Amino acid sequence: MRYITLLTFLFLSTFCIAQNKIKGQIIDIDSRVPLSFCKIEYLDKTFTTNWEGKFNLDISAYDKPLIITYKGYHRKSVYISKNEQFVVVKMTIDLDTYKKVEIYTDNTVNKIVRNVIKNKKNNQPENILGSFQYKNYENILITANPDSISSKIDTIRKKRLFRKTKIKLDSSNYKFKKIVEKYHLYQTEKVNQIQYNKNGQKETILASRMAGFKEPLYEYLGLNLVSYSVYENPFEILETPLQNPISNYGRRLYNFYLVDSLTIQDRKTYKIFFQPKKLQSSRLRGLLYVDAETFAIAKAYYRIYGVVNINADYTFDYYKKEKLWFPKKRKFTVLKGNNVDDIKILGRTIEFSSALEPDQNSNTTDQIYLTIESTPFDIELNKNVTFKNKGIKIEISKDGIDKPEKYWAEFVKDSIDIRRIGTYNAIDSLSKSRKIEKKVYVGKKVLNGYYPISYFDLDLRSIVKYNNFEGFRLGFGGVTNEKLSERYRIGGYGAYGLKDKEFKYNFTPSYLLHRSSETWINASYTDDLDETSKTTFATDSRRFKIYDPRPINISTFYAHKTASIFIESNYLRNSNTYLSIFRSEIIPQFDYTFINKENAYTQYNITAVQLAIQWNPFSNYMLTPKTRIEYEKRHPKFSFQVTQTLPDVIGNDFNFTKIDFKTFYEIPFISGQKSALLFQTGIAFGDVPLTHLYSLQPNNLNRDALLQRITFAGKDSFETMYFNEFFSDKYVSLQLKHTFNKIRLGYRINPEFSIATRMAWGEINKSNSHIGLNFKSLEEGFFESGIECNKIYRGLGATVFYRYGPNQLPVFEDNLSLKISYFLDLGI
Template identity: 25%
Template sequence: MKNIFIIVFSFSFCFAFSQSKIIVKNAADDTAIHGAEISCKNQVLGRTDHSGTLIFNTKCSKVEVSAKGFYEEDVVTDKLMEVFLTKTDVKTREIQSVVLQDKSDPKALEILRKINENYQENSPKSLDSYSYKSYEKISLDFDEDSIKAYNNYIGNRIDSLKKLPQQPMKKQEMKDSLQSVGLMKLMGSSKMFLWERALENLYSKKYGEKTIVLDNKIAGLKEPIYELMAFRSNRTQIPKEIKEENRNLYRYFLTDSIEIDGRENYVIRFREVGYKQSANKTKFNGYIYVDKDTYALKKIVSNSKIKSEGSITSIWKPFDNKWFLVKENYKIKLASTTFSNTSDSDKNKTKEQKEEDKKTRSKFGTYAFVTADYFDFKTPIEEKRQNFRGYSMEVNNSDGSLIDKYRTDSLTGREQTTYLKIDSLSNKYNLDNKVKALAGLLKGKLRLGMVDFDLSKIVGYNKYEHFRLGLGAKLNEKFSRYISPDAYFAYGIYDKQFKFGAGVDIRTTTKKNSFFRVEYFDDVNAAGRFSENLWNFRMMIMNSGVSLNNGVFYGYKGFAVSYENDITNGLTVNVSARKSEEDAKFDYSYKGLGNTFDVTSSTITLKYSPNSKNIMTENGKFTYEQNFPEFYFNYEQGFKSLDGDFNFSRLDALLVHNFKTKLGVTGLRAYGGIVFGDAPIWKNFTMNGLGKGNGGLNFNLTSYLGFATMEGGKYYNDKFVGAYLTHRLPWYFKSFGKNVSSFDVIYRGTIGNMKNPEFHQFDFKKLNHLYNEVGLEWNNFLSTQFNLGFFYRVGYYNTTKFKDNFAIQFKLKLLGF
């Protein structure tokens, strides 16, 4: 009986405390460090032997490593860990400093090449099906050292304030002062933000991916934030440290081999280009473990140049001969908070006193901490169509009641306090509404209570109205989950006319995007604009400047009814009927019939985006990951019935795709349109020129389908095709700061024709030869958030004057491809 008890106890102990092995070395010469102390939460787990090795058991997700004369290091707990400590003595480090060649080891590069070559084969997605669960914890907080220093600072600060003479204060000033002290105390005992999430991830080659939110809990928020819930980690992407295009950003060195779980691994250490070892830096930024048999990633540890700025650790393990990510651990510095140690107002201080005060201010680093564990791997799984129906992400539970069931590590006392204290603050400061307002910005909306304001309506510019000022608002789910009225108005500074519109959406279900819409409108638009039906906010913002130099506008006034439905996660259909009075805002006549017409038409729009990821929120569908290819199709049919003046058919289509090869990333937009029957010029197609056409330098903002060197409003066709081709060169470099720059080579071309240009009595040209422009775009220009492009017109429309053919473009990097 005693033996049985011992066996059961031993089994339980091993199950609860996984065994780990750590090897501690000197970063300068790779020699073993004897007596290095390994601890967790101020409890010593052991010290390394003469080989620098310690075998220990712990449930801690991280351990601290310290040795006399070396900087301390944190390391994510794994079965085997290597830690390289750096000397604290500057002079000693300068003597021991090893001058590394500024080029990578060819053997290391060959191994990295084989990692990329075998990446897809080693990936779980090469399986027919699989599933796994994940638990993620994300928080904002000080680091351990800063917490102690901060609490000491706050204690001393409050004591010093108590000793000061009490000054008479107004009621509001007293309230603000008490709240300020309360918040300062809170930051000392609680994290600033805490979020836990448990997911189940399903994959089938036949049906695709499905993510189920098992539970979700955010400190201070009672209602789920779906836009945040849909946050994606990098678990399905190739780590940036091994991507072929990033070879210029790092130097790699094959330094060792090591056995883990009976499998031999290469050890490659790396550092950033231009990296110089100094007192607060290590010789290498990180290391990569590579399985020798399969050339699969086993582990990546990537540290910042300066130890205090953070680190990232990712660990994989083999399961059914594929390598699944099992652990991620991030620590990333976001900012430094500075507090003055004196209480006197800056207004009463001299310049010298202010300079002296800067030296005594306390700084505390704010960090984002992310831990993620992946577990319960299964392959193959039973593939049922109903398990993959609906959107790519679905929420089973989101009130935090089940999160305990999926936690892989218990909450610390500080984390438990966070839920208690932030929840109490939430009730006081109405954090739910404020966070939802921030989430609304992702969709271009400003949320205030039950009203969403459309940010895209506030200000605009075009050649007809010049500045266009306006306001658009829509009642959200706080008004009703099924009925959502909206309205907008705008005023053109140049034409001095008001425009407005109003409508209402009526949902048929809250499970997916499905609604009827009725609307009235009285507005203007550029003639011949390509259809933007079902485009997302980013695409429309990028294309909003397409009319900056096009003054050919028409007015439209009338009403429309429509129905929109997501048939699947990737397929959306919208059908509508419209009746309007339309008139030219420029000198125009069609077939001598004048410039004002009644138009009756119906339109069907299809959007197919099979790889994009969507989630249903209380306020409608949210696309949290736009993936390619995407296909848009519009067919509009005009009728002479119901008092319509024209019988016409208008079709247009857009294909957007990008793909990666060894030569870099290539992006494509292929589009075109055709009109049959009688229709005024605005039902035809303008060729989207962005240039001014006044003989000066062409300088413009990029647009989704525009041409930098083409004069705006000059060319119109009733049929055309066009292409936008961009290729990112696989060469990345650092210019200034931390941002990485690269170059895109760009080609834009279009050709078409106009069957009867004489029907349209106004000054324009048909574009019936191939129009070409080529360009080079510098991404992250001088490490800014802008891309700078240079374009030149070639081919048939090229002129003898350089400035006529040349254009410069700016693009906000955030807009992407």
């Protein structure tokens, strides 16, 4: 009996002192960014969280709080309840001390970081090795963890006006869980070869397959969501440049903390934590493992918390002979962060969930995440490597598009992920039934302004147009496509203006001279109208717009009959080139006379040669079996164009030269915001008629009342400048714009706000030579600023701009511009 009593006592004692093991994470209450190495006091014991703000703790006394302190934040006491297994502690900033916080400035760690920066050139493979090459297997998955999804069928109560509340069963969670238990949501793989020598680097894609597509989407084979090298500056995440912590300027932005020292591959390394000096910043946070002898990076973990939560992990192998840490594996994961915006991957809109709280979420898409794993193999260092590289960073092997399953099995033979097996068959079947591949093919054509119909691509821009001179302009046009011939093509259009009752047309046959450089020779004849003083660059890309807003308001056109021969080519590195010779018979469609050398011209002939080059020095290009693709569009971009008339050639009437230049620079931010700059200038000297001068894209109607001037806003036009108000033979303009994130107001009302400032200066030397239009000079400058509220509902928005400065008008209302904006999102 006494033994039973003793056992019972021991059992009860054990029960009474039983401990509850909990997990937790400490975050900033506003930004939800984890707070690294927080101090926690519990039962006279003190410990710290890890670099992700996480901790594990055995709770034995529920009446005793966890005391949490962190520099710059209010002290917080947290009591744990018996049923809690995971706790998120949200800390509040102490405004009195936050700005004064100075942490992680220890001299020892700063000395280590300085040595890392100093020895970067000695630790980068591109600098140490004369050449190297390796193959690489990369797998991209969009998936979800089935265990994180509730299988419960929910009840939805939908209130209806003047009617009984409708009760509906929602089984989306249950169905979604069943799907992700069998398959991944999306999968694509590739095997590539990376080669490097002193002339540069090249990637050759040896094999690729993409679920749902017989032929892969080549643009996504160049997808580089994170930098290959940890030494790159800027360091890129989601194609957004960030200042690398191990750069000279990076030390001004980040604080460093020496956590520990440990051994990796028999080499001593320092474990260093870094985070932004501004704790609420969305910049990088992470851990660097630094070789104590060479100060090279032996391992690295990066995190970003914000619009999306991003994890990037790098591991390396040490090569004793070369005294080099060479990449071993790279893993990249994207989850939904502290935002409500969607992320578009591979043409499908998905949401990535935050990993802060592991509770099952009723919204199934909150559990989706994207992961990329990249593993090098067949590594060869200091081997003689040769390759052709004329600005082509990626080349896709034609033989690698249709590899058998046996080939791919070699790369996943060690994988225990059984869901991979059925993913391709499931998505291929879905793609075939829904004709997804055909829709993507059509969508890519539409983005360039065409709709494919058998052997012919219909020109969507030619169908219906409107302007003040022609009224409604009805037409039909297009160009033959690759199904008819890859070597020849014939393009053209015909159009009729209902107001001017005139027929216009164009005919352009073309021949492919050189396939790899995409060099085409073209002949063209056009009988049409064009805008007076319009500035266009022949190398500008053609993107589809559901409407072109400015011509709607224009009334001053000139008719021209133009015959030309021109060559288009991508032969020069990172550039598009256009060279033409043309002759135009020009008749202004407004009251205009040009006085030149005591002669009066109301119509005239121009014969000229034109050379245009667009140079994108920072963009990267891919060569596919079909064409060259600019897969990484980086800024700035530069466009240059020169036009020279040919005296006494085929009845040319004037001798003049025009030189035009523009550059565009867009800066994306990891938060989703972006800033843009457009600089443009031009000069025309010689005998230049008004039709070929500069008018700087005005877009304001010449009407008295503000409401009468409401029309559609242009993309880069001056909204408060009236048509035909200014003309110049030399000018310079600058446009600055910043776009903020969307604001969700509910019921599909999600406006996107931008602020913009535009300015221009110009001169005209022979203003007395142009008779018929009254206009002014821009010598004192033109200035306008405004706010754009775009995409309020179904692409519609509104803009308001105000004109100020030397050319401000006396009446306040005349300086205002109210416009309607429209953005068409094709979702491709």
